[in-house]
Amino acid sequence: MASKEEILGQFQLYNINPTSDVIEKCLSLCVSYNIESEELVDQWVAYTSSNLRGEAPTVEHLEKMERKEYQKNKDQVAAKLPSHKDRSPYVVSTHQSSTSKLDAPSTPKSNQTPSSRIQTPIQSKNLANEFKDTISSPGSQVANYSKRVNALAVQCSYGNKETTFKSKPLLPTIKMVFDGGLKANQTFLYEIIGKKGKSLNNMAEDLIVAIRDKYKLGVPNEAENDEEVSNIYAGRIVSDSDGKLNNQSVLLELTQIHMGRTIQLNLSKVDKYSLFPGQVVVVKGDYTKQYKRKKPLLVVQEIFADTDFTLPSEPPLIIEAYIKAPPITSELPSLNFI
Structure with missing residues (x-):
């Protein structure tokens, strides 16, 4: 209702x-x-x-x-709906064709099933009796598995079993950990483009600072309009076409301060250079406006691309690591690499 x-x-x-x-x-x-x-x-x-x-x-x-x-x-x-008062005992079906013009009485039809549709039922087979000797489904656990004595025990180890980690002893053990399952972003290796672009921009800015410090260069121009006030520019090398990088398709993609704006590079005045897509460089040249072209033009005089990084000091301690990938057993042939 x-x-x-x-x-x-x-x-x-x-x-x-x-x-x-x-x-x-x-x-x-x-x-x-x-x-x-x-x-x-x-x-x-x-x-x-x-x-x-x-x-x-x-x-x-x-x-x-x-x-x-x-x-x-x-x-x-x-x-x-049929009328029960005027219904004839000889008429069983009240349905008449729409194309019929005469109301002719119909022949009574039997309600019995036609002989052509009578089928002999097929005797059902008992599959359990036929496959009794070939199919088995144990109702309990395997005896060898239930009687094991090495549950949650280390099956295989290599190297020193007693070491120190952060001034604390570390022994190979097995610990049951439940993290609630992976999220959808982790399951499908989903990566946000904005975070990826920010990470690439941070790496480019660090390289630009290192190159500038090595060659004692000034601060790259950070103006957001076309009225540039400096002749030093920094960014990543990209291609203007889908094909291979050539001297006519070299673009300089500026950092996040310029919102990823690109400048076309004219390398005719550079004697020797070696560039590849994605390379972080600092260039020095003359900026010119081109009213007939969409992209501004930078006549490059020098390209600075290499730098020196100071490697961190090596610690005197021996680095040891434990790698665990359960579940494993000592009988597996995959552990023979040890």
Whole structure:
């Protein structure tokens, strides 16, 4: 039985907030035609999309839908129902073809199943008896597995078993850890492009500072417009085309301060150079505007690309590491690499 709450909930699924009069009318339709609230709302959505261009429900629109859909169907069903008073004992089927023009009595038909459709039932086979000797499903655990005595024990080790880690003894042990499962981003190796670009920009800025300190260069220009005030520029080498990098397609992609703006490089005045896509460089040259071209042009005089990094001092301690990948057993041939 439909209710006002169900009707309102069904309308809200389509982002429709009907009035109380509309809900009363819908409830009356559900009771009169013995239909559910979901069916009524679906019928209204289809009706208003086809006839009213998606208008909101009103009492007048619901009455039109009732006359067109429900009352029409009810009259058709009533016309098809047979009359018990005038029914002839010789007529079994009341269905007549729409193309028939004469009301001829039909021949009584038997309710028995035709002999052509009688089938001999196939005797069912007991598969359990046929495969009794070949199929087995143990109802309990294997005896060897249940009697094991080395559960949660180290099966294989290599090297010194007693060492120190952060001034504390470390012995090979097995610990049950539950992290709650991997997240969706970790499962599909999802990587946010913004974070990746920020990481690349941070590495480029560190290299630019190291190159600038080595050659005693000034601070690269950080102006955001085309009126440049310095002849030193820094960034990454990129290609202007999809093919291989050549002297006509070399672009300099500036850092995040310039919002990744690119400048075309003219290398005609450079005697020797070796560049590759993604290389971080600091260039010195003359910046010129090109009103007929989309990208500005930089006539390069010098390219600075190499730098010296001071390696960290090596600690005097011996570095030891434990690598564990359970579950493993000593019987597996994959441990022979030790």
